[in-house]
Amino acid sequence: MLPQPVPSGESRRETGLAPPQPAGDRWRHALRFFASYWTSKDWKVAWGYLLVLVAFQFSGAYVFVLMNRWQQRFFNSVEAREVAAFGGLVAAYISILALQMVFVVVEPLVKRLLCIRWRVYLTQTYVDRWLGRNRYAEIERLRMIDNPDQRIADDLRYITDPELGSMVILLDALSALVMVWATVAILLETAPPITLALFGTAISIPGSTIWYAVAYVLVSSVVMVLLGKPYIRSMMRWQHREADFRSNLVHVRRNAAQIGMANAVQIERGSLRINVENIRQSWRSVIRAQIGLNMANGLYDRLGSIIPLFILVPRYFAGAISFGQVMGGRDAFSALVPQLGFFVHFYPRMATQISYINRIKALDDAIDYERPAGITATIGTPAGVAVAVTGLTVRRPHGEPLVILGDWQVRDGERWVIRGPSGAGKSTLLRTIAGLWPDGEGQVALADRSTAMFVPQRLYLPLGTLKAAICFPDAPEDHDDSAIAALLDMVHLSHLADDMHALRMWSEELSPGEQQRVALMRILLQKPSLLILDEATSALDPANTQHFHQLLEAQLPGITLISVVHDERLHRYHDHALVIADGRTSAGPIEEIA
Numbered sequence: 001m002l003p004q005p006v007p008s009g010e011s012r013r014e015t016g017l018a019p020p021q022p023a024g025d026r027w028r029h030a031l032r033f034f035a036s037y038w039t040s041k042d043w044k045v046a047w048g049y050l051l052v053l054v055a056f057q058f059s060g061a062y063v064f065v066l067m068n069r070w071q072q073r074f075f076n077s078v079e080a081r082e083v084a085a086f087g088g089l090v091a092a093y094i095s096i097l098a099l100q101m102v103f104v105v106v107e108p109l110v111k112r113l114l115c116i117r118w119r120v121y122l123t124q125t126y127v128d129r130w131l132g133r134n135r136y137a138e139i140e141r142l143r144m145i146d147n148p149d150q151r152i153a154d155d156l157r158y159i160t161d162p163e164l165g166s167m168v169i170l171l172d173a174l175s176a177l178v179m180v181w182a183t184v185a186i187l188l189e190t191a192p193p194i195t196l197a198l199f200g201t202a203i204s205i206p207g208s209t210i211w212y213a214v215a216y217v218l219v220s221s222v223v224m225v226l227l228g229k230p231y232i233r234s235m236m237r238w239q240h241r242e243a244d245f246r247s248n249l250v251h252v253r254r255n256a257a258q259i260g261m262a263n264a265v266q267i268e269r270g271s272l273r274i275n276v277e278n279i280r281q282s283w284r285s286v287i288r289a290q291i292g293l294n295m296a297n298g299l300y301d302r303l304g305s306i307i308p309l310f311i312l313v314p315r316y317f318a319g320a321i322s323f324g325q326v327m328g329g330r331d332a333f334s335a336l337v338p339q340l341g342f343f344v345h346f347y348p349r350m351a352t353q354i355s356y357i358n359r360i361k362a363l364d365d366a367i368d369y370e371r372p373a374g375i376t377a378t379i380g381t382p383a384g385v386a387v388a389v390t391g392l393t394v395r396r397p398h399g400e401p402l403v404i405l406g407d408w409q410v411r412d413g414e415r416w417v418i419r420g421p422s423g424a425g426k427s428t429l430l431r432t433i434a435g436l437w438p439d440g441e442g443q444v445a446l447a448d449r450s451t452a453m454f455v456p457q458r459l460y461l462p463l464g465t466l467k468a469a470i471c472f473p474d475a476p477e478d479h480d481d482s483a484i485a486a487l488l489d490m491v492h493l494s495h496l497a498d499d500m501h502a503l504r505m506w507s508e509e510l511s512p513g514e515q516q517r518v519a520l521m522r523i524l525l526q527k528p529s530l531l532i533l534d535e536a537t538s539a540l541d542p543a544n545t546q547h548f549h550q551l552l553e554a555q556l557p558g559i560t561l562i563s564v565v566h567d568e569r570l571h572r573y574h575d576h577a578l579v580i581a582d583g584r585t586s587a588g589p590i591e592e593i594a
């Protein structure tokens with residue numbers, strides 16, 4: 001069975017070069033994404049905070065109505081010169097103001113508390129899922145999406161932002177609904193009816209201002225949706241370019257020494273310039289797309305405060321309503337229009353959020369993608385066999401065969417060398433044995449995974465002390481300092497003994513050859529029964545390379561060894577050979593294999 005094609009095109013989608021995913025899929029994903037926190041084990045606190053926030057939206061509308069009524073009373077009493085009522089009105093104002101202050105202080109606080117909990121939950125969940133089932137490695141191996149790290153760190157932060165995030169937009173929507181209800185009630189008291197003559201009958205529709213507001217908002221919404229589409233596209237492209245720039249900067253920082261040695265500063269500067277130029281260009285298209293949106297928003301706000309006066313003042317002139325009602329009506333209309341036009345007003349915010357959620361969807365798709373494992377990795381072999389391979393063909397991700405191995409067995413205590421030209425598939429075969437390469441067909445069985453150890457060319461050094469790096473995966477406390485000092489001496493690194501507990505960037509400080517000797521120390525500490533080495537001495541000088549293998553032989557005499565080595569002088573430390581040439585393999589005792 002050939003592996004299925006790798007899902008691709010996400011980057012093309014995100015840069016706007018390919019059409020977006022179907023809307024139905026995106027909606028379903030967004031629903032699942034939002035529901036996840038509110039049904040998580042933190043649900044009690046989450047819903048508690050949310051209910052408080054919802055209650056705030058309702059009481060906010062109530063305070064708005066109080067303030068509006070107060071305004072009507074105030075202007076009417078000023079117009080009627082009711083001096084005696086002035087003190088009472090000021091006192092009433094102070095009480096309403098005090099209420100408003102409670103909202104101003106407490107509401108943002110609750111919002112922030114909820115948003116940080118939500119962010120922590122989402123971030124932990126995504127980190128776990130990304131690291132689970134080897135997805136982080138598989139996503140990189142197949143280059144499924146770019147910058148999953150930034151999606152987790154940044155996009156989730158923007159979605160849960162307490163000022164501009166998705167939940168705040170939804171709360172604003174609720175607040176808009178409640179306010180619409182409150183302002184409609186006020187406008188019904190002040191707005192003149194619309195009178196129409198239909199087939200000779202006079203029809204009177206109450207609350208003309210409301211209908212004008214609805215028509216006003218509907219027309220603006222259509223305009224905004226049309227203007228917003230290119231805005232979403234350009235925002236996504238811009239985010240993508242920003243992420244590329246950040247990851248290139250990290251790349252330069254990580255490879256600082258190599259770049260210096262290779263005199264590649266010009267090249268890196270050029271590529272960073274291209275990144276910045278790409279940002280500039282995509283930002284320009286964001287700005288262009290924003291011009292129309294800003295203009296429409298500006299007109300929308302300004303006209304919204306003047307139109308009600310044009311409608312209500314003639315009625316005041318006709319003596320049908322009081323001056324207080326004109327001011328109250330204008331206030332309610334001005335409140336109604338932005339609330340009704342929530343979608344209009346917040347479209348740019350929603351558009352940005354949609355693009356973040358789409359990036360998270362791409363991450364979810366990559367994490368959830370189940371690539372049928374053509375090669376099965378199992379535990380359990382016949383007695384005396386350390387590795388049993390059956391019917392194995394290793395393929396490249398897109399299906400072409402890389403190594404056709406068929407059946408192969410490594411018996412306990414055998415020492416195999418894997419040979420072949422560069423690019424033949426030696427490292428990939430080792431990854432397959434480790435169960436990290438699923439593309440192809442056949443079966444790989446290990447006698448015991450827990451006593452097998454894989455040592456790649458570049459060692460993984462965790463952040464922490466040198467002792468922690470040497471003891472990994474054991475905890476540093478599991479081994480005495482004196483034992484580690486003796487090992488350092490054994491591998492000719494005794495000068496590092498005093499720095500054993502120093503917290504430094506060891507992966508950047510130790511030379512590749514020193515790191516390979518740290519790997520040797522790990523081997524001697526862990527004493528694996530099966531050791532798989534991928535050019536594990538490539539950075540060592542000949543004397544240290546000999547020493548590496550001699551130490552292995554002396555300290556771990558019965559070990560089963562599979563190693564990829566280019567240096568023919570090292571073949572004598574092995575008794576069997578597997579040679580890969582043009583995808584075909586030949587295997588057997590070393591003296592029989594040419």
Ligand SMILES: Nc1ncnc2c1ncn2[C@@H]1O[C@H](COP(=O)(O)OP(=O)(O)OP(=O)(O)O)[C@@H](O)[C@H]1O
Pocket residue numbers: 140141142396397402420421422423424425426427428429
């Ligand atoms: N993640 C990947 N996606 C696509 N192709 C890959 C991937 N990893 C390895 N390959 C390809 O598989 C082939 C074999 O690579 P591999 O690293 O196994 O070779 P090798 O024999 O170990 O080479 P060398 O001796 O130079 O280390 C190469 O052509 C490489 O480009």
